[in-house]
Amino acid sequence: MLSLAACAAVRAAPKSATKVVYPLHLGSYDARYDYDWLVLRTALEKTVPAFGPFTMQQFGEAMSPQRVAQELVLPHGRINIMARAVSPEFERDDLPIRIPIDKGLLGYRVLLVRKDDLPRFARVRSLQDLRKLRAGMGKGWADVAVLAHAGLPVVEGSAHENLYAMLMANRFDYFARGVDEAQWEIKEYGARFPQMAIEPTLLLRYPLPRYLFVRRDTEGEGLAKRLKAGLEIMVQDGTLDALFRQHKGPIIEPLQLDKRRLLTLANPGLQDIPQQRPELWYSPGGK
Template sequence: MAGTSPTRRRFLEGTLSGCLLPVLGSADARAAPQQIVYPRHIETMNERYDYDWLILRTALEKSVPAFGPFEMRQLDEAMSPPRVTQELTLPQGRINVLARATSPAVERQLLPVRIPIDKGLLGLRVFLVREADLPRFGAVRSLADLRALRAGQGKDWADVNILRAAGIPVVEGTFEHLYSMLMAGRFDFYSRGVDEAPLELREAQAQFPRIALEPSLLLAYPLPRYLFVRRDAEGERLARRLTAGLESMVQDGTLSALFRKYKGPIIERCGLEKRRLLSIPHPGLSPDTPLHRPELWYRPPPAK
């Protein structure tokens, strides 16, 4: 697997090492391994999901003593994020788990496991902008200033309603056209998650060299990224297993350790401690969101 990152190589090695070991004392120890099938996203999107599948794998491993063995594999066919969600809604869908940002519509269709696997990092947003507009954004001091600028977002993304509810104008487009729309002046900034922006900037600058990462602002709102399963009996069993595994990861520090290892360098690259924090609410957030549990969320360092 030349050229493959160490994290990615772990996912491509097939059946997980250790997941088929018999578990003494477990009622499910001699049962057939539980089959876990997760999606393969379109190639330009696939690498950014590796952390999600590492968290999924670790949660399943943590739950082996109580829930028995498992086999985990990735679907062969690559699909777009909307297609992935649709696949999980089908009674005979080929996947039985996915990771994505939550929204009221998605929670009506699918069953969320309410532990944010990225500790809420997706709700911390930085902006991709036209290089010539950097001084314009450097002058933004408040939400009122930001409302004078137009955001670009993907069609039907959860962020669209959040931004509009805060009075920020939004122009929607398809993912593959948002960069060209930005450079054509259709909107003023492309709001991306802290762990999305550096990777996307690297890809986009090959075609659009005058796109820049805005260095002074950080927009924050609660946007948990959950594991979702199908709303049926099998999905409910899997949700119980994943909840138990993730809770174990929270309690023994594994989730925080993996977050620091895989997200820490990206957070550092974005220089969050140097940015002005602008916070807005998420009006569609479920009341069941565990905002009362600070150990589940990453808090950006205070600006110096």
């Protein structure tokens, strides 16, 4: 039988710290994940009273997005979390926390086009009109299936960086990019491709939530439970909305999304998207 002192020691034993190791992405691409890791840290902080302390560190070796996904699937991979747009593959291989950390913003798409083609796009009024033009996408991206399902012609490129050159070489007519991707890419690649522009009149929308994913094992299940609890707290107390407005608002405002023609597409490959919870989703101008 345990002595009273031993029982007290057991009761007082501190909870072991939750260990989170998140990836370092290649080059300047890594800065685009700063918001994701801020949301992650905040969710962990919100759950300290219920789940105990945590450590959060970035893995030191830079990796491509493909390598990040591979590491998360490995039983002893060097990271245990990633932030990515949902896909059937990730939902099968990893454990998603089904609260969109970007409030679904990634599913709103503006178009990178050639400046000479701006008048052509200004005449687009429907998906039927858009079907006369060719989209460019990376090979195997989740967006390819979405656009193809809508009957939109798609040209696939083997590498992300090649798509801008392909656009300017007339291999396709537009590159549909996330709201917070397009402006960054104009700054990053605009000097090389000065005739590339963000089309000002159209907005595509399809369900493409950005989730936190963890490994499908016992440790991952515990981490997922904690992060789900933390994100729910952030939704309820307004923290997620506040971070979204602070970090995404300055990106959204110049694009005037609420004044664009909205073309809505289905995303047939996804399941269990919490669309019945409007508090989780961004909606420009209440559209």
